[in-house]
Amino acid sequence: MTMNAQGRPTAPGTIESNELATISGDRGLDHEEALIFEIGRDGHCGVDLPTVQISENRLAGMRRKAPIGLPGLSEPEVVRHYVRLSRMNYAIDSGLYPLGSCTMKHNPRLNEKVARFPGFGDLHPLAPQSTTQGALELISELMKWLTTLTGMPAVAMSPKAGAHGELCGLLAIRAAIQARGEKRNRILVPESAHGTNPATAAFAGFVIDEVKGTADGRVDMVELEGKLGPDVAAIMLTNPNTCGLFERDIRHMADATHKAGAYFYCDGANFNAIAGRVRPGDLGIDAMHINLHKTFSTPHGGGGPGAGPVVLSAALAPFAPLPLLVHDDKGFRLIEDREAVPDGAQPFGRMCAFHGQMGMFTRALSYMLSHGRDGVRQASEDAVLSANYILASLKDVMSAPFGDGPCMHEALFDDHFLDGTGVTTLDFAKAMIDEGYHPMTMYFPLVVHGAMLIEPTESESKDSLDRYIHVLRTMALEAKEKKTERFTGAPHLAPRRRLDETAAARKPILRWRKKELPQAAE
């Protein structure tokens, strides 16, 4: 087996020499780490255990017959193993994370500290409400921020992610339609929608009807109006949309939707582009989820933690799910029962067992209070500025399908600039790993060919953006000069070469077994 400089076995296909000069000076993720079971040795142990004398009589035949199978390693070996593993993980704390439609921004440590205050962090959801007034007040304060920033009268706090918020919004819409004694089962979804939109609509039992986009990356109003009818429950629009563009006709869209008796659902995951600048309530929106974990920071990805509160218009507010948070002369109170709701409220049910993601609420309010309203607006403006800086700096060497005008918080490129080079979007994105960067979002949105979507966020400095732009420019120029070596089969410098992503999704191996040991570990 081959060893790398650290004396660790290298993966098959890893290149050993410095064949490829890097642009950034980084050498990718230069780690190789076997599983802890593969590096452990029988008979080794990290602690000195006393010899215990127990008579066979007392064990009564229960003595273990075979070794327990724990990996034998010393304490420093265990520490190194996990530190090396942690360094294989690309994170916002190790470098720019350009994924579009994800908003990977810096998470201020202050928010983490506040979320860990024992009064919040150690609170049990079943603690008597008389003892949790501070936590309930925190939720109430966050609700005020969300309704003020969005210009909407109500907010349901319990949804635990963006997609969960979409479901909450659609269930409120369904309840409102039922309360009117109507049946409407069609939902109009633009083709540039985030995948969760049609998935949520289908999950909630609606029929999805796709609306085409225009050549400038926005919703085709003629087609939309043609599709509106008495069986349409709602339209589901993302604004700013997944091409990173603001839907200019949004007021018109809202009017046409309402005229047809339908509701206007807005996917607000991109609220970080407009918070403090635009109030969705002023645009005629009836329901919108806010990804607290994108707009108001928090480490996310890998399934959590997230929170997707849904703001609701006056028409949908009565149908908000339980629990309802009220404040009266007795203090703050969560209403958990349908029988106890205030006059006019007709909750459609509930989204989860308790009141929502307390840890996220604490982080989000801490973010808001530390930034202030002007600071939240500044963050949005800087996020848009960063994205436009990327777009303007790269559109002469990469191809930007909607690059004639400015973008919002993310810059979209297609693969036109790679025509005839033999390099694909996948090659280009994977080659970024060799430069020490996480790839951008690839092949999404589907409305452009070979999409590359980059969202730098407001938390990158100009220096950091300049370094990133330099790497992308150099790579684009090399691709055009047909210097394909860097791209074909990239990444070359990471511990693994290109993986078979199809097999990983279709035939996942979910459990390690000794017999699957690779040869290198004998």
Ligand SMILES: *Cc1c(COP(=O)(O)O)cnc(C)c1O
């Ligand atoms: C992230 C995202 C979602 C889904 O949010 P989750 O919290 O991951 O469920 C929906 N729409 C858009 C546009 C998004 O970016």
